[in-house]
Amino acid sequence: GSDVTLIPIPSSTLKNKEALHVPYELAKAFENKGLGQVIDCVKRVSAIPKSATSRPEDRPTPKRHYESIGVEGVLATIKKIVLIDDVITRGSTAIGVASRLKEVYPDVDIKLFAALRAITYPKDFVELVMPCVGEIELRNGQAYRNP
Numbered sequence: 001g002s003d004v005t006l007i008p009i010p011s012s013t014l015k016n017k018e019a020l021h022v023p024y025e026l027a028k029a030f031e032n033k034g035l036g037q038v039i040d041c042v043k044r045v046s047a048i049p050k051s052a053t054s055r056p057e058d059r060p061t062p063k064r065h066y067e068s069i070g071v072e073g074v075l076a077t078i079k080k081i082v083l084i085d086d087v088i089t090r091g092s093t094a095i096g097v098a099s100r101l102k103e104v105y106p107d108v109d110i111k112l113f114a115a116l117r118a119i120t121y122p123k124d125f126v127e128l129v130m131p132c133v134g135e136i137e138l139r140n141g142q143a144y145r146n147p
Contacts, residue, residue, distance in 0.1 A: 004036030005078045009085040009097055010044040010069060012051070012060070022086040026115060036082060042097055045070045051089045052118070059089070062143050065096025071104050081110045088114035091136030091143040112136070117147070 008023035015021070027038045046068045051059045060068075081101060083094055091112075098110045117132070119125050124147075134147045 001034070001036065003079045005075075005081050006030055006036040006038045007042055007081055007083050007097075007101070008038070008040055009083055009093055010042055012044070012049065012093075013047045014044055022115075023084045026086065026113075027084040030082075030084070030113075039073070039075065039078075041071055041073050041075075042100070043070055043072055044068055051092060052087060060092060061141055062092045062095035062099065062138055063141060065093050066099050067096075069097060069100050071100055074104050078105055078108055081105065081108055083110065083112045085112065085114045087116045087118065088112070088136075088145065089118045091145040094136055095138055095143050117145070 006027040008021065008027045010023075011019075011021060024038070024040060027036075027040075030036055031038045048060045048064055048068050049058065054060070083097055085094065088094065094112045094114075098112075101108070101110060132147050134145060136143055136145045138144075
């Protein structure tokens with residue numbers, strides 16, 4: 001609705017204006033359907049390894065994501081934020097981005113939409129379309145997603 005701000009999650013690399021940025025395109029599609037307003041205010045200030053292609057032990061931590069991003073163009077009127085991502089692995093990027101946004105907007109409710117989620121174990125894969133609602137939490141510096 002009109003009180004929702006859609007914020008695309010930045011990629012792990014520094015932004016290339018000519019590159020496809022799927023979270024931004026998803027956010028614009030939601031905006032076109034009247035589901036919120038896109039504000040592309042979270043920027044990667046230093047590149048980090050991509051989580052999806054890193055070995056589990058080498059994936060960037062939520063803290064590393066937090067340290068590598070900044071928020072531009074602060075708005076006083078934001079009431080609800082939905083972070084938009086294409087793929088969620090563990091949720092480290094989302095925690096890093098949400099933590100940075102909470103500094104700027106401490107009283108704003110932040111949620112996440114991801115088009116796809118990584119499924120580690122073959123037995124957990126039931127069908128191609130498996131919508132779910134879950135939680136991501138920070139424990140001992142690591143992100144844990146359920147489901």
